[in-house]
Amino acid sequence: MKIKKLFTDFRIILWLIVIVMAIVAINPKFSNRGIVITSINASSPLNDVLVPGDEIYKINDDLASTSLLERRYSGEVRLKTSKGVLFYQLNNSTLGITGVQAERSNLHFGLDIRGGIRAIIEPENATEEMVQSIITTMQTRINVYGLKESLFRPIWSEGKAYIQIEIAGGTKEELMKLLEHQGKFEAYIPLKIKDGKIEFNNKKIDVSVDINKTFEADGITFRRVNDSYVEALVYTGKDIQMVYLDPQHSWFRPTENGYSWGFQVLISNDGAERFKKITMNIPVRTGIGTEKYLEEPIKLYLDGKLTEKLSIGAGLKGQLYTTPAITGGAKTKNEGMEEKRRLQSILRSGSLPTKIKVVQMDEISPRLGARFLSSAMFAGLAAILTVSLIVFIRYRKPRMVIPMILVSLSEVVIILGASVLIGWTIDLAAIAGVVAAVGTGVDSQIMILDESIMGKKQEWSLKERLKRAFFMIFGAAGTTIGAMFPLLVLGFGMLRGFAITTMIGVLTGVLITRPAFGRIVEYLLE
Structure with missing residues (x-):
């Protein structure tokens, strides 16, 4: 009956429920998925x-x-x-x-354990506001590209701004392709010069500027490229309001010579109005079969480099066109998919406010992290067993040692489960926090045992001795949380992960595992 009374105690019930919830959140998979x-x-x-x-x-x-x-x-x-x-x-x-x-659980491991790429970039003449804008843009690029496990950290040194980027599971080539482009997107349509004039929007405009010079007319910017042509700026990155990723507006198809791909973008009304004016007077030519196109294509430039020439269907002449398609091709499937994702990520994120330079780039092997994780697990288990042995030697009560081991292990499970629920990444600092939290937990359990067993020499009841132990435990927990709080708020780099896991561990102990352990000790000594 006593054991039934123990498992109906709300402290034990709460402890067991939280353990089950943590295991469900972690969702361990014991089979090797490769x-x-x-x-x-x-x-x-x-x-x-x-x-x-x-x-x-x-x-x-x-x-x-x-x-x-x-x-x-x-x-x-x-x-x-x-x-x-x-x-x-x-x-x-x-x-x-x-x-x-392959993931064996829902735990999110950081770069130093999972492996990946760490890069440091230097923005040109960057202000604090510009650094935050760069971080926001790069986060969008990397997330759209598919490398979601990323971390950005601004660094200031001797008045210069740097940004540290960490991507778990990525490669140098993937990161470099996303970093090396400022992302300045422009689309131009060539217009032929006839008798020193160009014709658009049912108007004729004199072209009197030199080659490589720009001029404006009717709200449109033109640049002269040679003696025969000018190019009219039809779209910029600011005109792109949405990049479609769904299958209805995005495609990837095999062709005779490789693969073709494309996706549509949503253009602003101002961009559509410029397209209407510029294409109004462009002649129509006949393409393959019965298809008809405008004589001039639309040229897409990324960071000043021509990336694609697209034919314009004759039916779009002089029309407000808000959903043009970006298309391309590649010899292999992987090259095509990678190029498509890269363009989508750059167009969706927009251009960087300034040029950037890659100062340093390192690749971290996942084998080192896996080896460290295994070593940390064995070291933690060995520490718990060693402490339990010392407790057994001191108190000569084997039945007290087993609950101590179970409670210590349950704290690790609960902390890891909490990290999944809040979406926190487990890195080396977080593991150090887990070790620190379990260490304070063992200290608290020893206090409970010492007051419960050795305190019999004094004229106090068991409940009074447990109250004394919990008074010291709560005081120590408050001190630890107070010490960790500045690290959490100020966010001193990796120390923030240490602070979060330590605080979760301490709160788990004082609210869940310590009361449960105290009740178990009380039951064993009754």
Whole structure:
């Protein structure tokens, strides 16, 4: 009956409910799911068969791992993948792919554990407001591209602004392609010069400027490119109000020579009005078959570099056109998908307010983080067992040791579950916070045991001795939270993760696990 009374106590019930909720939040997966592909080289034999996001379960008869991806193979290689079993012949070469270990839980691990890229960029003549604008723009670019595990941190040194970017699971090539473009988008339509004039919007305008000079007419900016043509600025990045990503407005198709892709964008009314004026007097030509187009294309420029020429359908002549399509092509599927995602991310994020320079870029191997994580788990378990052994030697009560181990392990589970619920990333600092929280938890449990067992020599009841222990525990918890609060508010880099996990651990202890442990001790000593 006593054991039934123990499990009907609200402190024990709350403790067990929170443990179950934490396990559900973590959602551990005990089977090895293999490797998730993050990028594929153009020369890889897997190109056009697998794409980033596909999984490799086995390489030959071995479970797939990041170390096996770096190995050189000769002869036939058998891959068990999410798209079936594949066979390839290799001649002392790697598979030409990079990947990360498939997630085994809902825990979000940081760059130093999962592996990835760390870069430091220097904006040109940046102010504090400009730095925040750059961070917002780069976050949008990276998220649209698909590299969502990213962290941005502004750094000021000797009056200069720097931005540290960390991407878990990415590659140097992917990050460089997103960073090297300022993202200044412009679209021009050429107009032919006849007798020193251009014709648009049913008007004729004199062209008297030199080559490479600009002029304005009827609210439109023109630039003279040579003796025969000027180019009219029809769209800028500010005119792009939306970049469509859904299948109805975005496509990717195989062709005879490779792959074609495209996506539509929503243009502002001002941009549509410029398109109407500029195309009003452009002649129509006949294309392949019965299709008709305007004689002049629309040219797309990114950071001043021509990226695409698109034909304009004759039906759009002089029309308010708000949903033009950006199209392109590539020889391989991966190249096409990557280029499409890159353009979508840059157009959707907008242009950076200033030019940037990549000062440093490092690649962190996921093997180091995995090794550290395993070492930390073994070290933590060894510490708990060592403390339990010392407690057993001191009190000579084996039945007190087992609850101490269970409560300490439950604190780790609850802290990790809380990190999933609040969306916090587990990095080295966070692991240090978990260790610190469990350490304070063990201290508190020893206080409870010491007051409960050794306090018998004094004329106090068991409940009074537990009250004394909890008074000291709450005082120590308040001191710890007070010490961590400035780190949490001011956000001193990685110390913020340490502060958050430590505070979660301390609050978990004083509100959930310490009362439960106190009730268990009370039950065992009754």
